[in-house]
Amino acid sequence: MYSRDDTVNAILRFYQQVIRHPYLNDSTLVLPPPGGWRSVNIQGKNNTVLDLLHHLPYLRPGKPYERLLIYWETVPICYTDEYVYPELYPLPAQCVYLACSVDREGTSLILDTDKGTITEFCHTGTYITMPEEEYEALPEEEKWKAHRTSPIRRFLDVWTQRYEKLVWMLIPNPIGQPTTGRFYSRADTSAELDVLTLEEQSKPWHLKDDVDHPDFEYELDRAQYEWYKSIRKHVADVYDTYLRHGWPDHFDKDRCRSELLQLEELHDAEEKQKLDKMNPDAADLSD
Template sequence: MTSTPGYDRDATIAAVTSYYEFLTRMYLPEDSIMYPPPEGWSIPERQTFSPPKDDTVLDLVRHLPYLEPPEDWEEIFIYEKCIAVNYTYLRGTGPHNIDPTPEETLLPSHVVMLGFTPGRNGHYIFIDTKRGTGTLCDFQKGGKGGTELSQNLDNVEGALTRTGDTGEELKEHWREHPTYAISDLFDMLRKQFQDLEVVPHANGEVEFRRFPPGVDTAGDALKAIFRECGWPAEAYRKSDCMRRIRKFDGESDEEDEDDDDE
């Protein structure tokens, strides 16, 4: 049953926090989460964002938890080819352009990006503080697989449009993608990890493994390691699983060497 949307800052923060804590249980280092101080993060003001963000978004990003990668990781992935945004990294007066390229989508001031893809293929996660919804976008696929909360651009009054440098019409394409009540979005993402439809590696990268058994032998082997280590039960042995995944990926593992010395 679909939850009724409606923006609630504290509920949004709780949903993001719970999701990040779930990911640390599965594969992220326990100390990855940066919890906000009671007064919120010191993040640049509205005028430092280009395009600008409204006060509701600024209030949200000042009170969200963020993820910081360990020294040997360049970034933290929170879904398939989706890197977590850390707004505490913003420094100086800006302007800081943190939205996707306009060719992919325009974003209104009440929408904030929580995750982005580093390449052409992968996912973005957006939070709409006006509707209280979360949207999962793969712009290479287009708006396929829309939900009842997705929007047809032709029916959206006041949607942003712009003419690009080469004369093409730029639009808010994010609205057409699968959209959920915020809590439902993170429940859905969590279930995909639980069911091993998306599988993390020990270096933090996350990929789809959705083929039926026998078709994707490498994926079958990765899933088997997680299940043999107890995933997703409470008895899941995360350190053992990540050690075995590192060996599966052919990575040298100083932690394994230290364990052997003991």
């Protein structure tokens, strides 16, 4: 069942957890005045949706057309902005995008005030709830309805927990594009997501159990295996940097951010070196 106040509070808790990460400044989170925002930039929605948008907290970019990040290739929408967010696919009057994808692997979050749900709409078909043949036969503008749907509060509470437990992490992007942040996950599977989220206490991550597992080496060719190990090591370094700076109770956000930026710049340079070795002709052109 939909409740405006429950929805507002669930989104607020989620955004408050997001800005704890060494990515966005605290000032990015903006709260509505007591009577709600004076105006919101959207058309074609019913009064229930408009009432919700007038009372939501938002993550507001500091610069025009700056793309923030709340999940893999997924950006939040701030309806108090002058920028018009075109709907990827037209939605019914009782539905609204809370977030939209910036690429085909991103996830658009669609809130339905009639049903009190959030739908995870991803073009890769990750969350579809019907056989693929039936899904492909749907009209393009109807496909979002066939994706996984959850009650609003349950969905947002799960995402909040994943950031709280550092299953998911958001850190600054040194180059600032296509989004200002980068997303990392410690989990490779849905089952691992659940296990890590339920852990009572964050503890240092030892890589040996996952990256040296013989099944991975059997299933992947050598180049893929080495790439996988490199990525996992980097995610572990990001995670351990959080812990070293006192997450969660004594977290030094500014120092952690500074160290993570250096870590990302080093990782980018190493990745560029690997690509240059694989394709020396392209490296010569870039120089």
